[in-house]
Amino acid sequence: MELIQYALDNLDLLGARMLEHIALVGVAVGIATLTGVPIGIAITKNEKLAKGVLYAASIIVTIPSIALFGIMIPVLSLIGQGIGYLPAVIAVLLYSQLPIIRNTYTAINNVDPALREAARGVGMSQNQRLRMVEIPLAVPVIMAGVRTAVVLNIGVMAIAAYIGAGGLGTFISRGISQSDPRQLIAGAIAVSLLAIIVDFALLALQKRLTPLGMERAAETA
């Protein structure tokens, strides 16, 4: 009861923090998509490079977020951004690379060799093959990677409140420091709800972006 009362009293603040949270994750994963997809495509041309890149991306994900913030504070302090918005976005950007690069790489690599040969046989250039065949076919899997990145990093971003990045994590960190379970729980629930809702929204988007013919193929299969 107390919790609900708290939430209702602070609805404005909750809403504002949530938007902040979404914006942070959105910007970071957005940039990560813009970098990760081309990297994922590029490394399909070179197996050794692919192994190296995917290995590096996996290592990054194993670094605990707190440790990552710790590393970035002295480095980014050099440009006066040791805490706050920038390190949070960079952390999410880095964590997002693995799911996005890996899914892109796998999806492009898994395009049926017969289709690739057909595409070459009709006289498509490498770019035309990517644009007209390989990327459209890879979109569902790439989108699944983006989804994973977003959901994963909604949690990471909650911790970024400790370095002053804002977002829903501020309720949790304050709840802990002020021994206020209402704030803590409200923040935690809000983060979880956000993750679930965004996951569904992106799933819907993924379906819309799936080429129609493949959707029908999946239905008849």
Add this chain to the structure above:
Amino acid sequence: MIQLDNLTKVFDTPKGAVTAADNISMEVPAGEICILLGPSGCGKTTTLKMINRIIRPSSGKVFINGEDTTGLDTQDLRRNIGYVIQQIGLFPNMTIEDNISVVPRLLGWDKTRYRERAREHMDMIALDPDAFLKRYPSELSGGQQQRIGVARALAADPPVMLMDEPFGAIDPINRAVIQDEFLKMQQELKKTIMFVSHDIDEAIKMGDSVAVFREGKLVQYSTPDDLLAAPQNDFVESFLGEDRALKRLNLVRVREVVSDDIGTVSPGDTLETALARIDDYGYQNAILVVNDKRQPVGLISRALARTTKGFCRDHLQNVSATVSLDDDLRKVASLMFAQDITWLPCVDAKGRVCGQITQRAMTHHLGSRFRPGTTDASSSHVATEE
């Protein structure tokens, strides 16, 4: 015209170099279908794919309509060669219309032109444009998809087509239907086609010429009939199968074997005359009776002519079957076996008797070509008459 000049492909594999195609030189005349035939792994696909550079040749040249393709841009080259693969390879993210139009779009045709062309091609492959153009490949049956695959290859009207076991993935009944449709189309389109197959029956049916491969080498290149009649070595012979003489029945027409020397009587002749003529010609069983238009009206058997008096017209027995000049020997043999007879009258387009075909003549025709050394297979491209 497609001309291969010492085309060679050596693959570097972990187990060493593999020569998949070894100095292949051959020429497919414009408007003809050449079948590349041979067991799995003999280099048919490699040879085919070097023509549109899906596989880069190690050495040798490809000429298309006399032009050396070596200097051509790879994409340009491919857009001017129709390519059909066994796995069909329709793009699942595109509608049938987009699949068929893909080469014209790459070539920069304007929209109305390639859309119109797509409809024409649907008509040609016997699929209703209104029903199919807006659908996706996954909504079509295998046979329908393969037809679309052929339409896609034909869309920009390339002079040359490459087909790698195009009907291999289709069930036998549909395959025969598609083969027939394709041959009918080819009669109009007159493309120069290289067609890979491992099926001797398909090769005989579809090919104007057949190139037999073994371990990367071209071992025999001739017409289907010459191939069956005179296999160049034991390998070709065993690959063709022990029933190769029977396979030839499909290829030989009655007109090649018919004898115009046939004794007949007319309805007004007496049975005595009939018997005399039967003896003259040395017929075993019977003689054919024809009317004044030389149409067959009946038979008089030897036994009857010997024991009975009167006119032929009053004792006619049924003519069980006739064959026409364009029938193949398979039909003739089948009629003879079914009715236990050794000869059949042949009629021309107007139904007039123009000769007869006998079992002996058939076996002689087929058998004479088997004697070693009767045909120089390497020099033959046009079917040689005996």
